[in-house]
Amino acid sequence: MTQIKVAELFAGVGGFRIGLENTKENMFDIVWANQWEPSKKVQHAFDCYVSHFSSGTHSNEDIAEVTDREMEETEVDMIVGGFPCQDYSVARSLNGELGIQGKKGVLFWQIVRFIQNTMPKYLLLENVDRLLKSPSKQRGRDFGVMLSTLNELGYDIEWRVINAADYGNAQRRRRVFIFGYKRDLTYGQNISRYSLEDIIYYQGLFAKAFPVENEPNKKRVSETNISKDIVDVSEQFSFQFHNSGIMRNGEVLTIDTIPKYEKSITLGEILEENVTDYSIPEEKIEKFQYLRGPKKILRTSKTGHEYYFSEGGMSETDALDLPARTMLTSEGSVNRSTHFLKVNDAYRTLTPIEAERLNGFPDNWTNTMPDRMRFFCMGNALVVPLITRIGNQIEQIEKENEDTFSQLKLF
Numbered sequence: 103m104t105q106i107k108v109a110e111l112f113a114g115v116g117g118f119r120i121g122l123e124n125t126k127e128n129m130f131d132i133v134w135a136n137q138w139e140p141s142k143k144v145q146h147a148f149d150c151y152v153s154h155f156s157s158g159t160h161s162n163e164d165i166a167e168v169t170d171r172e173m174e175e176t177e178v179d180m181i182v183g184g185f186p187c188q189d190y191s192v193a194r195s196l197n198g199e200l201g202i203q204g205k206k207g208v209l210f211w212q213i214v215r216f217i218q219n220t221m222p223k224y225l226l227l228e229n230v231d232r233l234l235k236s237p238s239k240q241r242g243r244d245f246g247v248m249l250s251t252l253n254e255l256g257y258d259i260e261w262r263v264i265n266a267a268d269y270g271n272a273q274r275r276r277r278v279f280i281f282g283y284k285r286d287l288t289y290g291q292n293i294s295r296y297s298l299e300d301i302i303y304y305q306g307l308f309a310k311a312f313p314v315e316n317e318p319n320k321k322r323v324s325e326t327n328i329s330k331d332i333v334d335v336s337e338q339f340s341f342q343f344h345n346s347g348i349m350r351n352g353e354v355l356t357i358d359t360i361p362k363y364e365k366s367i368t369l370g371e372i373l374e375e376n377v378t379d380y381s382i383p384e385e386k387i388e389k390f391q392y393l394r395g396p397k398k399i400l401r402t403s404k405t406g407h408e409y410y411f412s413e414g415g416m417s418e419t420d421a422l423d424l425p426a427r428t429m430l431t432s433e434g435s436v437n438r439s440t441h442f443l444k445v446n447d448a449y450r451t452l453t454p455i456e457a458e459r460l461n462g463f464p465d466n467w468t469n470t471m472p473d474r475m476r477f478f479c480m481g482n483a484l485v486v487p488l489i490t491r492i493g494n495q496i497e498q499i500e501k502e503n504e505d506t507f508s509q510l511k512l513f
């Protein structure tokens with residue numbers, strides 16, 4: 103049976119891997135994983151990863167320190183990874199013709215280096231949805247630089263912003279997923295029969311994994327061409343990318359699509375029973391209530407200018423009959439964004455197991471580390487069932503590729 107060899111970058115506690123190892127056809131083999139928490143002596147996420155997965159190489163160093171040779175030797179068919187939204191602008195190198203230079207420490211350029219060293223069939227990347235709009239002074243530039251770079255490397259790209267709760271999950275967590283495939287290989291050739299619009303609505307990977315209505319939201323449809331000159335894109339490009347899109351050979355179509363909503367799980371449904379350890383002491387209850395309440399506070403800026411900071415109120419506690427709000431890495435602290443529950447008339451926070459359930463991880467996945475880190479890692483992680491759905495579609499693509507290949511052999 104076909105095996106898809108995978109490198110998992112920025113692996114965290116292994117959300118991509120759990121999702122891919124749960125697919126129908128069992129095709130994915132994660133042969134190389136890298137996870138390194140900058141400037142931390144104890145590597146909680148890496149240790150957790152290693153405690154669950156034995157096969158493949160586990161690398162615990164800064165991805166920038168991994169050599170080209172080590173990357174090349176992985177011989178993978180697919181690269182997956184969730185990476186930060188940073189400044190992707192580039193400049194021409196000082197020695198001009200020799201190429202371009204991105205800012206140091208920007209992890210996207212490490213993904214590019216991995217691609218250059220392995221030229222895999224597929225890419226599956228995840229980021230915050232803000233990536234499509236960044237930076238605010240030149241909207242869409244960073245995603246434009248990304249598309250231009252991947253286009254140059256020979257990849258066509260589909261993307262979709264997915265709110266996990268819209269497709270049956272327990273958390274409102276909105277992330278952009280980016281699927282790339284080499285345009286000169288079988289899938290690239292097969293899908294090129296369809297119009298860009300058909301790919302977004304019906305034929306593309308995301309359309310099949312996460313169906314959408316066949317009309318745009320508020321007629322939001324835009325087209326553009328991405329220049330092959332990455333520096334030019336970095337300096338000039340500004341464009342409004344919508345939540346769904348495709349780039350083929352530099353030609354971009356983007357549409358604001360509407361999900362075919364599936365019934366979500368509610369926060370109440372994933373709660374553990376008889377929880378006593380996570381109750382909140384009186385003084386912290388008041389702090390939570392204050393943080394969630396409406397405010398208008400007189401503040402003074404650094405230059406001595408006085409202004410009012412104001413924010414609206416939130417519901418007194420988190421609704422148990424709705425999917426949960428997005429979990430952040432600060433979930434383990436007393437914070438406005440931290441979940442604040444009232445269960446059976448008692449106030450409490452989420453338990454680490456509930457945090458794992460909100461992301462679709464198995465219970466106790468992160469029990470190798472202190473609670474605060476468990477919440478931190480879940481704030482960083484992704485909603486696992488989404489990856490399984492995407493993985494199932496990639497397996498379908500591979501099976502169709504095999505059929506095309508065996509038909510060709512018959513002639």
Ligand SMILES: C[S@@+](CC[C@H](N)C(=O)[O-])C[C@H]1O[C@@H](n2cnc3c(N)ncnc32)[C@H](O)[C@@H]1O
Nearest residue numbers: 112113114115116117138139164165184483484
């Ligand atoms: C958004 S999280 C990915 C979480 C992961 N998808 C999961 O399910 O747990 C990004 C990860 O990249 C790691 N990271 C940050 N800088 C890194 C670097 N320079 N090299 C390797 N890993 C890095 C962080 O420690 C973090 O775990």
